[in-house]
Amino acid sequence: MAQRIDVNDMNIYYGDFLAVEGVSMTIDPKSVTAFIGPSGCGKTTFLRTLNRMHEVTPGARVEGSVELEGVDLYGDDIDPVAVRRNIGMVFQRPNPFPTMSIRDNVLAGVKLNNRKMSKSDQDELVEGSLRGANLWNEVKDRLEKPGSGLSGGQQQRLCIARTIAVKPQVVLMDEPCSALDPISTLAIEDLIQELKKDFTIVIVTHNMQQAARVSDRTAFFNIAGTGKPGRLIEMNDTATIFSSPAEKATEDYVSGRFG
Amino acid sequence: MSVETTDATAHTRALLTTADPHRKTTDRTMTVLIWGAFALAMIPLVSLLWTVLVNGVGRLSVDFLSFSMRGIYGGDPSGGIYHAILGTLIITGWATLISVPIGLLTAIYLVEYGRGPLARSVTFFVDVMTGIPSIVAGLFVVAFMTIFLDPGTRLGIMGSIALSVLMVPVVVRSCEEMLKLVPNELREASYALGVPKWLTIVKVVLRTSVAGITTGILLAIARVIGETAPLLVAVGVTESINFNAFDGRMMTLPVFIYRQYSQGLSTCQEGDMQCVVDITYQNAWGAALVLIVIVMLLNITGRLVNRWFAPKLR
Amino acid sequence: MTTTDSPQRPARPGGHAERAPARRRRRGTTERGFNRVFRWIATGAGAFILAILAAVALFLLVRAWPALTASEDELSDAVGRIPEGTSLLEFVGPLIFGTLLAALLALALATPVAMGIGLFISHYAPPRLAQVLGYLVDLLAAIPSVVYGLWGFLVLAPVLRPVWFWLGDNLGWFPLFAGQVSATGKVLATVSVVLAVMILPIITAVSREVFLQTPKLHEEAALALGATRWEVIRVAVLPFGRSGVISAAMLGLGRALGETMAVLMIISPGFLVYSLEILAASQHNTIAAYIALDFAEASGLAVNALIATGLALFLITMAVNMTARAIVARRKEFSGAN
Numbered sequence: 001m002a003q004r005i006d007v008n009d010m011n012i013y014y015g016d017f018l019a020v021e022g023v024s025m026t027i028d029p030k031s032v033t034a035f036i037g038p039s040g041c042g043k044t045t046f047l048r049t050l051n052r053m054h055e056v057t058p059g060a061r062v063e064g065s066v067e068l069e070g071v072d073l074y075g076d077d078i079d080p081v082a083v084r085r086n087i088g089m090v091f092q093r094p095n096p097f098p099t100m101s102i103r104d105n106v107l108a109g110v111k112l113n114n115r116k117m118s119k120s121d122q123d124e125l126v127e128g129s130l131r132g133a134n135l136w137n138e139v140k141d142r143l144e145k146p147g148s149g150l151s152g153g154q155q156q157r158l159c160i161a162r163t164i165a166v167k168p169q170v171v172l173m174d175e176p177c178s179a180l181d182p183i184s185t186l187a188i189e190d191l192i193q194e195l196k197k198d199f200t201i202v203i204v205t206h207n208m209q210q211a212a213r214v215s216d217r218t219a220f221f222n223i224a225g226t227g228k229p230g231r232l233i234e235m236n237d238t239a240t241i242f243s244s245p246a247e248k249a250t251e252d253y254v255s256g257r258f259g
Numbered sequence: 260m261s262v263e264t265t266d267a268t269a270h271t272r273a274l275l276t277t278a279d280p281h282r283k284t285t286d287r288t289m290t291v292l293i294w295g296a297f298a299l300a301m302i303p304l305v306s307l308l309w310t311v312l313v314n315g316v317g318r319l320s321v322d323f324l325s326f327s328m329r330g331i332y333g334g335d336p337s338g339g340i341y342h343a344i345l346g347t348l349i350i351t352g353w354a355t356l357i358s359v360p361i362g363l364l365t366a367i368y369l370v371e372y373g374r375g376p377l378a379r380s381v382t383f384f385v386d387v388m389t390g391i392p393s394i395v396a397g398l399f400v401v402a403f404m405t406i407f408l409d410p411g412t413r414l415g416i417m418g419s420i421a422l423s424v425l426m427v428p429v430v431v432r433s434c435e436e437m438l439k440l441v442p443n444e445l446r447e448a449s450y451a452l453g454v455p456k457w458l459t460i461v462k463v464v465l466r467t468s469v470a471g472i473t474t475g476i477l478l479a480i481a482r483v484i485g486e487t488a489p490l491l492v493a494v495g496v497t498e499s500i501n502f503n504a505f506d507g508r509m510m511t512l513p514v515f516i517y518r519q520y521s522q523g524l525s526t527c528q529e530g531d532m533q534c535v536v537d538i539t540y541q542n543a544w545g546a547a548l549v550l551i552v553i554v555m556l557l558n559i560t561g562r563l564v565n566r567w568f569a570p571k572l573r
Numbered sequence: 574m575t576t577t578d579s580p581q582r583p584a585r586p587g588g589h590a591e592r593a594p595a596r597r598r599r600r601g602t603t604e605r606g607f608n609r610v611f612r613w614i615a616t617g618a619g620a621f622i623l624a625i626l627a628a629v630a631l632f633l634l635v636r637a638w639p640a641l642t643a644s645e646d647e648l649s650d651a652v653g654r655i656p657e658g659t660s661l662l663e664f665v666g667p668l669i670f671g672t673l674l675a676a677l678l679a680l681a682l683a684t685p686v687a688m689g690i691g692l693f694i695s696h697y698a699p700p701r702l703a704q705v706l707g708y709l710v711d712l713l714a715a716i717p718s719v720v721y722g723l724w725g726f727l728v729l730a731p732v733l734r735p736v737w738f739w740l741g742d743n744l745g746w747f748p749l750f751a752g753q754v755s756a757t758g759k760v761l762a763t764v765s766v767v768l769a770v771m772i773l774p775i776i777t778a779v780s781r782e783v784f785l786q787t788p789k790l791h792e793e794a795a796l797a798l799g800a801t802r803w804e805v806i807r808v809a810v811l812p813f814g815r816s817g818v819i820s821a822a823m824l825g826l827g828r829a830l831g832e833t834m835a836v837l838m839i840i841s842p843g844f845l846v847y848s849l850e851i852l853a854a855s856q857h858n859t860i861a862a863y864i865a866l867d868f869a870e871a872s873g874l875a876v877n878a879l880i881a882t883g884l885a886l887f888l889i890t891m892a893v894n895m896t897a898r899a900i901v902a903r904r905k906e907f908s909g910a911n
Contacts, residue, residue, distance in 0.1 A: 003267070003271060051797065053793065053796060053797060056792075056793065056796060058700050068271055068275065069267050069268055069270075069271040070267070070268040070271070071268055071271045071272045071275055073275065077276050078275050078276060079275065079276060079277075081282075081799050081800070081801050082274065082275050082276065082277065082799065083275055084796055084797055084798070084799045084800075085798070085799025086274050086275060086799075088797055088798070089793075089797035090797075091790060091793060091794065091797075093790060095788070095790035095791055095793070095794045096794075097791060097794065097795075097808065097809065097812070098791070098812075098813075099812035099813070100812075108795070108798060108808060109798030109799060109800075112282070112798065112799065112800055112804050112808070113279060113282075113799070159794070162794075162798065163797070163798070166798055166799060169271075169274070282801055282804070283801070285801075285803060286801040286802060286803045286804070289802075289803040289806075290697065290802070290803070292689060293689045293692050293693045293697050294693060294697065295689070296685070296686045296687075296688075296689025296690050296693060297689065297690050297693045297694075297698075297706065297710075299686055300686060300690055300710055300713065300770075300773055300777075301709065303713070303724075303729075303770045304709065304710075304712060304713055306724070306728065307716060307720070307721070307724045307728075310724055310727075310728050311720060311724070360618070361618050361621060361622065364614060364615050364617075364618030364619075365615070365618040365619045365621075365622055367615045367618075368615035368616050368618055368619040369619065371615070372612055372615055372616060373619070377616070377619065377620065378619070380623060381619040381620075381622060381623060383898060383902070384622065384623055384626050385622060386894070386898045386901075387626070387891060387894050387895055387898060388622070388625075388626055389894075390824065390827040390828070390831070390890055390891070390893070390894030390897075391629065391831070391887070391890065391891075392830065392831020392832075392833070392861055392886055392887070392890050393831065393833065394831065394833045394861045394864055394865060394883065394886075395629070395633070395831065395883050395886060395887045395890075396629075398633060398864065398879070398880050398883040399628070399629045399632055399633060401876075401880075402632040402633055402635070402636035402880055403628065403632045405636070410872070410876065411872070424625060424629065427622060427625070428622075431622070455607070455608050456608050456611070456612075457607055457608050457610075457611035457612075460611070481715060482715075484717075485715075485716070485717025485718065485719065485720070486717070486718075487717065487718060487719040487833070487834045488718075488833035488834055488837075488861065488865050491865055491868070491869070492864070492865065492868050495869070496869075513717055513719040513834075514719075516719045516720070516723060517719050517722070517834065517837075517838065520722070520723055520726070520838060521838075540727070543723055544723070547717075547719075547720045547723055550717055550719075550720065551716065551717070551720060554715050554716070554717065555712075555715065558712075558715050
């Protein structure tokens with residue numbers, strides 16, 4: 001159920017402004033790929049084009065192609081809703097639906113697709129997804145309570161459970177730990193290691209140690225100056241990026257000299 | 260290997276193109292309904308403005324705008340709305356003079372001083388007051404004025420007081436919004452220069468927000484200038500010109516429209532070239548056009564004042 | 574500058590009202606004196622508003638009292654519309670019923686459309702156009718009610734008449750559409766349509782605001798689960814805006830309850846009947862329209878009776894508005910806590 005992504009010569013515009021220029025990369029299935037780079041370098045913008053979430057922003061458009069297992073996500077016959085269903089996303093701040101119970105939050109995506117699902121199937125899916133998100137033991141006694149009553153780390157894992165409940169191919173994570181304390185961060189990082197058995201994972205992070213801990217491959221993005229487009233500087237195995245990067249800019253960044 | 264790849268590609272393509280047709284239909288239906296809701300709301304707006312324009316424009320003339328209805332009977336088309344325009348301006352003018360100081364000072368109280376239970380109840384009841392039915396405001400003034408005056412007395416100023424009851428909460432709300440927009444840094448900068456608080460409020464806070472407050476007041480006037488029911492109850496009707504809001508009944512445009520409407524068609528004798536059967540309806544439409552033009556001018560001026568003169572705070 | 578020579582109060586940021594007692598204890602210079610006067614003037618204006626509202630309630634009650642305490646004979650002598658042996662309540666009851674019926678029908682018509690327009694402006698219309706389109710809807714609120722009355726009587730009633738005949742012929746079994754359909758179209762159903770148009774901008778304005786406040790986070794969460802645009806609205810926007818829409822609808826209800834001219838000019842009034850037949854003539858009237866209809870000719874006890882009727886309207890609209898405002902206030906606390 002995990003699939004590979006090929007990005008070819010991607011340009012991203014907001015109106016006339018070129019935000020990200022000329023990105024090409026391959027993201028391997030059942031692996032964790034980390035995007036690192038200074039603020040404003042376009043890594044989040046780029047991540048959002050991988051499941052067409054950028055289309056929510058007025059004026060945003062792309063050139064180039066993103067292929068999931070050889071199928072261009074921006075092809076004419078492709079339904080953006082189906083794209084997002086198969087390429088899920090976890091956001092910077094935990095965002096469980098405040099009016100729904102924990103259980104309903106997990107089922108939110110599934111209920112959209114499948115109106116008639118037996119109670120036992122639902123229970124099974126809720127338990128499976130919450131177990132998958134390492135949250136089951138903490139919430140199994142209060143599934144009918146609102147999701148907003150959980151701690152920040154638990155809420156984020158609930159959002160991950162909600163995302164994997166729809167059984168996507170790829171899970172995109174946009175700085176999933178930046179709003180969390182160190183212990184919750186660790187729990188999520190452990191979870192990412194579990195999830196990569198089943199999903200292709202792409203994670204944007206500000207935290208280089210986190211990238212080094214969780215990812216198999218790392219892509220470094222950088223920006224030449226204000227008003228200039230962000231670019232992919234280099235992408236390689238995480239170990240290589242952190243020990244012997246090919247580019248000077250990467251070395252400066254990972255050694256903490258800027259950013 | 261290549262067969263496998265093609266299979267995977269086909270599978271993925273199937274995943275990415277199959278959307279549940281039922282969901283798609285629902286989505287499209289709702290899009291149509293929601294656009295439809297907007298279109299539906301435009302039908303009465305367009306129909307109303309168009310009707311008023313078409314029916315009213317024929318009646319407009321210098322005479323119509325400069326004569327009163329004094330001594331006009333039946334289907335005589337030589338009457339005009341001068342007395343009603345005058346009454347509307349005078350009564351609304353007095354209402355503005357009463358409402359603006361009270362409303363603005365209350366807004367200053369709420370933004371600059373208001374803490375505790377008094378401020379909370381003022382905020383709450385100002386909101387509640389915006390919901391007072393206009394006819395109740397008219398009844399209140401009549402009930403109140405019997406303390407001082409003969410029960411049958413109807414005065415222009417009574418209408419102004421009734422309109423003020425409706426206008427004050429609107430003025431408070433909009434002025435409050437505008438005062439809140441003034442950044443605290445400006446106030447603190449003024450205090451740091453040793454300027455006392457009342458002077459800071461007058462010279463800094465009000466000066467900064469004067470455009471917004473003007474807009475708010477103009478919109479509040481636009482909101483009450485078309486009120487009919489309280490004036491019908493508190494001011495009564497007359498066919499003559501009356502400049503004095505403190506002496507006798509006055510005519511206003513909205514009440515004029517209602518009065519002409521309620522008189523219905525005129526009976527004309529055959530061969531009377533001067534008689535127009537539906538002159539009352541024509542008068543009503545003409546007055547409605549003038550009233551709508553006044554309201555729209557107030558609305559547009561209000562919005563333009565804010566756009567052109569508002570200081571750039573952000 | 575002046576605070577440098579007052580060591581007991583070294584820093585006074587912003588001049589907050591909590592500091593007021595400390596300030597009052599100080600001996601005032603002229604400036605401080607005027608500061609205090611200015612505060613009193615402003616506070617007085619706030620208190621005056623409360624006094625006005627209290628006065629409205631008080632004077633209505635005082636002037637309604639003679640009618641509330643009068644005997645049935647006195648009432649029927651003074652008010653031509655009240656037949657012998659009818660109490661004030663028996664007379665006002667149908668008016669209250671008519672008022673509520675017209676307003677609730679208007680609300681039922683306006684709320685779905687207003688929600689649609691709110692969503693249209695917040696989520697469907699091209700962002701650049703949204704503001705202009707919103708302004709167009711606001712224009713509906715700027716049109717004076719007497720013009721609505723004129724339009725409803727001369728334009729809308731003839732247009733709707735065939736619709737009412739069709740409803741009466743085909744759905745006559747439904748209680749609301751029963752009875753003899755009026756040949757003029759000047760019936761409660763037409764009034765409700767006009768009232769619906771009049772309250773549309775109020776409900777739209779409030780619901781548009783709450784829909785726009787929907788956290789982007791929740792909308793994106795729904796999108797990322799593969800929701801269509803409508804599903805995003807169903808899952809994230811509507812649950813978030815529910816209480817806001819409810820209070821908006823109640824504000825609209827309050828406005829519809831108190832509307833006078835549109836009702837007065839359109840309806841052919843009926844008294845002393847509780848009737849659901851909204852397509853039939855002379856079955857209903859509303860409080861506000863009744864007062865406007867009879868006030869000019871009334872004197873003595875009849876005026877007191879009219880004011881008593883107005884008091885009933887005042888109390889109903891106050892109750893509706895206070896409920897709406899309380900919901901809004903509670904919602905503010907709720908979203909502030911999150």
